[in-house]
Amino acid sequence: MATDLEPRRFMTKVARMYYTHGIRQIEIAATLGISQARVSRLLQAAEQAKIVRTIVVIPEGLHAEVEEDLQKRYGLSQVHIVEALDPNDEAGINRDLGEAAALILSAMQLSGKTIGFTSWSRSLRSLVAALEPSKKKKSGATRIVEMLGDVGPPQLQHDSTRSTQRFADLIGGTPLFIRAPGVLSSAEVREAMISYDAHTREAIAALDELDVALVGIGTCNIDAPLEPGGNFFTVEQFAMAQSLGAVGQINLRFIDADGIPLESELDSLVIGVTLAQLPAKGGRFAVAGGRSKYEAVRAALRGHWIDTLITDMETAERLLQE
Amino acid sequence: MATDLEPRRFMTKVARMYYTHGIRQIEIAATLGISQARVSRLLQAAEQAKIVRTIVVIPEGLHAEVEEDLQKRYGLSQVHIVEALDPNDEAGINRDLGEAAALILSAMQLSGKTIGFTSWSRSLRSLVAALEPSKKKKSGATRIVEMLGDVGPPQLQHDSTRSTQRFADLIGGTPLFIRAPGVLSSAEVREAMISYDAHTREAIAALDELDVALVGIGTCNIDAPLEPGGNFFTVEQFAMAQSLGAVGQINLRFIDADGIPLESELDSLVIGVTLAQLPAKGGRFAVAGGRSKYEAVRAALRGHWIDTLITDMETAERLLQE
């Protein structure tokens, strides 16, 4: 009888009985005339189908003190701190930061804005993975612009493109892709690449009109999934940047320990946002944490290249020391 | 050290480990050096403290067909249907409807609006009970206006006032109370009561500027927590309304089976919103269901006094028959 309800309906019914009304599985089974095992499985399915969502809200002001200190110290508009489970597990930290960032972002008013996105950043891809679909009205005026061309191996490029697409879908905007390598072998090739593709030109033009930028902060090393050369900097180029004093980079624009941009011929090889193009105060987001990125994050803060930071507790505390 | 911050922090940490990372309670206990029992208790506490929220999303379009049919049939802008566990349990239905309505309402843009609220309605009080605090910026311009004076015993009046207050808090607006009985013994007393209190006058004035109204739909009987007489209609008055053809009432304004307002001297005894004051199309909300209210809901729909309905499946299907 009740069994001939459509599966989704049935799942919802059971889920509501279990979670909303707090009825035990056996009782649900009894009233519906099915076995307890089935109830258990239906609940699993409901969770799988995202009918049931269990979220852990990080209470506002949990880390209020540290957050405020950081805000004052570096003149930031917003700071969010996530407690890391294991300070050594950078992948885990990135996931956690991404989730937190997703919550923060979904609470923001983004429609109509032009949003720069760095799809190769792991933490930002985590963000997208954690974003929940919201039924906000789609606004065609909202644009999601990639802020850097492709970097790394083809697999990563796929992931990146999918992230941008999904991000745009979830936020209800139009994605603008940069379908060109992020790093090229010479300034001439770079020019050629830009003139080559209309979509890319459109995206690059949009970089001048960013309202919000989700930037990636990186070290001066080549991280795991990236490969030197090809469409990325070579080991030598990184070494050269370091010899100029670079301690980190923001979307592949190198900065020194004080956040001063280090201009070099490397800049002319990159297809992507420049530091000067970053939006005005209030729209410069970074999601970055973990020990390896500490120097880079500090430099970015010192240079005021970001004003909204989502990071882990350990990094936050180190940023406050000295 | 920090007063009650430490436990919350701990709860959050454990909750994140358990729910977000899916670690078993024993393992959490092991890594944190506490017992499994404590982990279990912390998780309960976290749920209690609303740090962990488990919500059952009613998938969009689950009842699409019935909802659309209802929309067309009665010219409604929105219909939401909730599956009732037990069609006989009116209290349960009200809770369910309230929860659903809370979800819908929280997805709406309400800031800056003037919102009429009927605090004695059980389903609307359920709505408030189910509303989650949202960290939307408080807008002083948002006003929550009571649409009816006090009815029923003192306890109910307390609950009503608290509901209105809480609703205003959660939505981020200012509450405007009507601190006067909802039903008076004569038109003269009514006038006197209105002129008596400045707050009440202010609230009543706001009723002319409603953007959204959350109305209560009622039968022509005296429901459990209400008492005849005093600040409510007497049995005789209800009987009189029925003899005029009333099958229900919207905030104590009687209507017949076709939704035609039944004007009588009873109207001059009520301190509250009039049907003419209801906002324009799109802002007339009703949360009502259960067998007893069917006639009244149908009448309200026929008269186009509401255009957004949240009801239960059984009522919805009955509304589509005949």
Added chain:
DNA sequence: TACGCAATTGTATCAAGATTCGTCAGTTGC
């Protein structure tokens, strides 16, 4: 029609999590 394969469901069992109960530390009151 019979057979085989896969998907679905229930039974029995096992693991995970909730709860009971006794202990202990910190408070209150006399």
Added chain:
DNA sequence: GCAACTGACGAATCTTGATACAATTGCGTA
């Protein structure tokens, strides 16, 4: 200063929920 009280905690225990496995159903194919 010493009961009596209160609340937090962990070990043991009991309950609840997940799962392995078997039975059953449904369906396409020979």
